[in-house]
Amino acid sequence: MKPAPALTTIIQNLLGRRLLLVGLLIVLVIAVLLGYFRYHEIRSEQRLQAASIAAYVESHIQFQMQTMSFLSTVMHYPEFEAIASYYKRHTGLFQRFLVLDEAGRIRQVIPHMEAFRDFSRMLPELDMHETPGRFYFSIPYVNPDEHSITVSLAYTSHIGRILAAELDLYALQDFIHRLTGLKEDDLVFVLDRYGNVLAHPDAGYVATQSNLGHLDTVAKAVNGQTGFLGLGRKQGGFYLFSAETIPGPEWKVFTGWSVKSQLIPVLTPIAFAGFLLFIFLSLMVWNVTKRIRQDVISPLSSFSGEVRNLPRGTFDIGVNKYVSSFSELQVLSQSFQDMAETIVRREESLRKSEQRLASILDSLDAAVYVTDMQSHELLFINRYIRENKGDVLGRKCWEVFQDKQEGPCSLCNLNELVDEQGGSIGVVRREYQETGTGTYYDCRSMAIPWSDGRMVRIEISTDITQRKTMEARLNQANKMEAVGTLAGGIAHDFNNILQVITGHAGMLLKKSTGNDPDYKRVLHIQQSADRGAGLVRQLLAFSREMEIQFQPVDLNSEAVNITSLLRQTFAQKHDIQLDLDDTIMPVAADPAQIEQVLLNLCNNALDAMPEGGSLVIRTANISMEAPLDIGYTQVLPGQYALLEVSDTGTGIDEEIRSKIFDPFFTTKEIGKGTGLGLSSVYGIVKRHNGYIECRSQPGKGSTFRIYIPASHKSHKDLRHEEQEKTSGGSEHILVVDDEPSLRELTREALEEAGYRVSSVDSGEKALELFQKQGRDIHLIIMDINMPGMGGLACIDKLLQLDPGTKILVVSGYSPGEGLSKYLSSGRAEFMAKPYRVPELLSRIREIIDPGFGTDSRL
């Protein structure tokens, strides 16, 4: 862009040129006008001058003529000479008087002229001189005596004589000169009617008998034109001429004013005025320029200077700066101010928007990045990536995210992101694992248009390692749950069956002695039934259907018990050690279940060492500060009692290790193992709010570590042996159970113990009975799972009838929510099936006699 001239220059040029032109024009016009008017003035003035001179000369000549006329009358007098001399002297215009006869012979010459007799040829050949009373003027000629140029005036008198007078032309010239106060350059000359010069400021013209008839203006005058004759050239100069006729001699008086000398008085003021005008215009231009510079250009310049700062963000277009400037600039600067402020605001909001965006992206707990689809260069990374990988912007994505890879990921799915036209298809999702860290990511990628128009790949990768783990665990849990539910259902029925067997067998055993040959058989039956019950319990334990009866348990004593048992069975081949912490904290646990756990683990350990080996049971206090990862889950921080069983057996490899706690999973041959051992251990541990960890290396042995939350009860409190309370009573007990055999069994057991027993088979009947004999009934033993009213509703009704009613709910299942309400509020008690009779009796006593036994509720 061609640089435009500065405003000052433009204005100066504009003003200068235009004004100057205008000024020049004005001056010119004035000059022309002045010239024109002067010209007209000159015309009239000059005419007047010519006329006045002519008039003067004419009057003078007239006077001479009159004089001559008078003289002619005295020509014949002798005194004439004296008179003539006198006149000659005093008029000064005549050189010589001549008295001639008719023929032209000289009679008298005043002053005397020698040697001249005949003057006749001096006179013209016209007849004029013959007419008396007439004057005749000759053309200039050389005076023969004086050698000067003269003109003669001849007058014919009445007496026939002619009086001739020769005019002194120089005197005439003098006379005219005195008449006029002529400027040096101006001319006044007198010509005769032929143009012969009679008087001229330059005497040479007269002396050389010049004729000026060749000059145009003179020719005009000779031809009769008088007045202002116009411009003529003479002696190289330009003159304005006017002419007037002197009628008598028909001479022409010319006045010529040199154009130069006429122009100068006209031009001088014009030049002066022009000069003044020029000065004035210059001043004006200068002043205007100055003012404009002050009021317009300076503010504009500083304004534009400020505006230049606009992109830099540093500007101050305070309107106050331009107070003396013009309104348009003020408006402009105000607009700029507004614009600047808007820009600032927009920049601010843009920045905030960017910030927000950045914050959002950075806040994501996921890796967000954008790569070029051809070069795989990272165009954008969020804070997650920055913190994990550093400032990797610009590097290739596969270099950054993959370990030891030499090219783009083989499963890079760029072609899935764009369609044929190059447009984005949408979000494509996949999971992949980072080879370096093993972390699982859920990747969602999509093709998006970038700011420069190309399509780029944006990927949001979320770390799903935990989720995956969770998923695995959930799957596991669901699996367990499913199995558990299945197992629970079967177990319940089994329990009932077993209960009957065990009960009857027990009664049989009670009745008979050891001598009875059937005693052994019945014992076998009970033992088998017990074992069956044990299995069911395990199953139920796994499915967590059993109610845990929390008591403070000393792990060390449990370990000791188990060890003595095991030593009895396996002492020969295996080395069984104990490593117990004396300060082991008590745990809230079910002792039987702890026993079960230990049994299962030790059995497995010993099975794993068929040739012998070492089995160690260890206890310790563990204070967990941070979560401990044990593979499938984490151990939460807290105080734990550790129970560890380790062997030096065959070990468990990783693949199997993940399944060991699955129900019915066994590595043993069919028939050798139920596959329920570890799963029941798992269930029990879980129910105890504990964790079980298996560490094993094939060939090296295995270690099972169980973390059970510690209880805060002093261990001394826990050292107690559970005494089976064999006790009886004589109170009235109501038994409610829909299962006839169970009902009968229970009635028998209770009656044997001395109680009075009523039994009904439904809730309704129970209520009926209670309404009749309520005050008499001390305890109601109820199976919760009954058809019809159901246990729960019955309880509810019973409690409504008599809030102080003691109810013992028995069930093969864990207490449900509805029952738990009553249990936790102490309105009812619970006992799990299967139970032993002594257990039952003990419990009854506990309930009927408050304060009996130690408080097992924790």
Next chain:
Amino acid sequence: MPRLIKYMIALFVLVCIAFAVFFLSRSPVAVGFAGPLTGPYSDLGVHGRNGVRLAVEEINARGGINGRRLELEVRDDKGTVDGAKEATAGLIESGVVAVIGHMTSQQSMSALPVATEMDTVLLSPTTSTPELTGIKDNFFRVHPGIDRSARALALFASEERSKNQLCTIIDMDNEYYTGSYKNHFVQEFKSRGGKVLYKKEIRSSSRPDWHYIVQDLLKCSSKGFFMSLSARDTASLVQAVQAIGVTAELFSSGWAMTGELQRVGGRTVEGMVFSSSTFQEEPRPAFQTFQEHYRGRFGEKPSFAAAFAYDATQVLALALKKTGGRKSGLKKALTGIQDYPGLYWPISIDEYGDVTSPQYIIQIQNGKFQTVQKLESQELR
């Protein structure tokens, strides 16, 4: 845009050149006139100038020199040798292409070297000295040499007037003319048996006292006078002669044959005899026209000086037309003039710049110049 401006400038320059050429070609042709406008011979100068002036005006009225205006520059040679040189030099310096002048042999002889040096043509209307006859130079004239004239007069005087004794008086200021004239006259006169009783030489410039001079000439009072003086001097002398009562036959060179003689001399010059190549009486129509125009223009009758000057100007104009108004080639152009119808007779200029003419014996009768005898050129040996 610059291209357009270039074209405009070129066009402007071309136009300027065209105008310049046009105006240059239109620029006037300046010719000069040098003659005695003051002094004793002023009648020749004044008439000569007026004759040239009239011719110039007429030429311009007819379109000038090929459309260019003829302009006249006038200088007074004051009738002196130095004056002649100054006048000629001044004219040539002022840029005239040719000088018409001078009117007397003396002045022409003085001025010719100047003209020659400045390579300008000197065309004299009235110079008749034989000194310049037959020379290829810058000098041209339309007036024949006076030798024949002088001899014709001598012949007339002795034969017709039966004079055998004369007194001579000449003006030495114009020696080239007067001396030459007188010598030829005397030679012829003597060859016819005449005798010169008294030779008088005066100088017009020294303002001769005619009264005194006449005393010297008394011895020829009954015989005759041969005068070769200016018209005024001739008249003055005759007036003085008559004033003392002397009557004599008067023979004069053509120099004095002007109206001035009549004016100054009045009746005293009645009967004077001249020999002249000028032709006063048979008025050619052209001459009459010239006479009328001159009279109307200047107020008096033209003298031979005017007529010759007029002719000289016309001849020069003709030559200038051939040269396109330029100096160069003018000499050749002038020599090419053949049978130009002059006011007196056809003018042909020979290779030397001279003309030939018949001779006339003129006498003043009743105040008029009358032809008494005409001699063709071949008649004079």
